[in-house]
Amino acid sequence: MGIRLGRNQYGKAEVRVVAVDRSSPRHTLVDLNVSSSLRGDFAAAHTAGDNAHVLTTDAQKNTVFAFARDGVGQPEEFGLRLARHFAGSYPWITGARVAVESFGWDRISVGGTPHDHAFRRSGGEVRTAVVTVDGDSEHVLAGLTDLVVLKTTGSEFWGFPRDRYTTLAETRDRILATAVTARWRYPRTDLDFADCFAGVRGALLEAFAATHSLALQQTLYAMGEAVLERFTEVAEVRLSMPNKHHFLQDLSAYGLDNPDVVYHADDRPYGLIEAVVERDDVPPAEVAWLGNPGFC
Numbered sequence: 001m002g003i004r005l006g007r008n009q010y011g012k013a014e015v016r017v018v019a020v021d022r023s024s025p026r027h028t029l030v031d032l033n034v035s036s037s038l039r040g041d042f043a044a045a046h047t048a049g050d051n052a053h054v055l056t057t058d059a060q061k062n063t064v065f066a067f068a069r070d071g072v073g074q075p076e077e078f079g080l081r082l083a084r085h086f087a088g089s090y091p092w093i094t095g096a097r098v099a100v101e102s103f104g105w106d107r108i109s110v111g112g113t114p115h116d117h118a119f120r121r122s123g124g125e126v127r128t129a130v131v132t133v134d135g136d137s138e139h140v141l142a143g144l145t146d147l148v149v150l151k152t153t154g155s156e157f158w159g160f161p162r163d164r165y166t167t168l169a170e171t172r173d174r175i176l177a178t179a180v181t182a183r184w185r186y187p188r189t190d191l192d193f194a195d196c197f198a199g200v201r202g203a204l205l206e207a208f209a210a211t212h213s214l215a216l217q218q219t220l221y222a223m224g225e226a227v228l229e230r231f232t233e234v235a236e237v238r239l240s241m242p243n244k245h246h247f248l249q250d251l252s253a254y255g256l257d258n259p260d261v262v263y264h265a266d267d268r269p270y271g272l273i274e275a276v277v278e279r280d281d282v283p284p285a286e287v288a289w290l291g292n293p294g295f296c
């Protein structure tokens with residue numbers, strides 16, 4: 001019985017880089033968390049401790065900072081620059097994956113005027129990009145995590161089967177809340193990534209709001225469908241959405257009624273609804289998704 005090295009990749013995870021554009025008195029900043037992974041022939045490093053093929057993770061980290069010196073641009077563009085560089089650097093490096101998280105900063109307003117160089121972190125939502133260069137092919141996944149949304153009505157859940165452990169009451173009106181993680185794939189790289197991101201994010205939000213929900217599964221599908229209907233640039237959307245349960249709190253012990261006013265926002269356990277919504281006429285690109293932790 002033989003033993004061999006299977007699929008492998010290595011790189012520097014979570015390089016935190018902040019780049020300030022001071023070219024005008026009105027500064028701008030980008031705040032990124034960048035992770036690189038290289039693929040190729042690194043067998044000897046694993047099986048013999050021979051590092052002749054190992055572009056160090058330290059050099060990968062330095063490259064991220066060096067490339068940020070020339071301006072970062074959109075997260076997808078920064079990922080493409082880095083992934084192309086790594087994949088082209090040595091003949092034995094056949095592919096590179098660069099994942100970028102982008103944290104937003106809003107200007108602080110002073111007396112109603114947005115300040116030139118003072119910012120506050122905007123919410124918990126994070127914009128993401130994952131770029132994979134694999135031989136001659138390039139793949140871009142855009143996305144977001146922790147887009148937290150809630151509807152106070154317009155959500156029902158009923159019609160499910162009842163076994164001996166099913167205790168959930170059917171409801172014709174409940175709070176629906178989730179934290180959206182979405183990734184979507186562009187089959188091209190010559191796009192206005194800022195415009196596309198804003199449009200897709202808007203489509204996700206509008207579909208969440210406008211869909212009268214009979215299940216979070218239905219809302220998720222409607223959100224993916226809205227993106228694909230509006231944006232021909234998008235080949236598929238993968239969504240992961242926890243059902244952030246809000247249970248009506250029983251106030252009867254204090255002699256109070258509760259006509260759908262006071263809820264307990266439970267943080268766990270939570271339902272977790274996940275799906276791919278895709279075009280049936282676009283070939284799949286599983287390599288674009290390789291190495292993404294979790295479902296998305």
Ligand SMILES: O=c1[nH]c(=O)c2[nH]c(=O)[nH]c2[nH]1
Pocket residue numbers: 157168214215216217243271
């Ligand atoms: O939208 C929902 N989908 C489910 O699958 C489910 N299961 C559950 O207990 N509540 C809900 N809500």
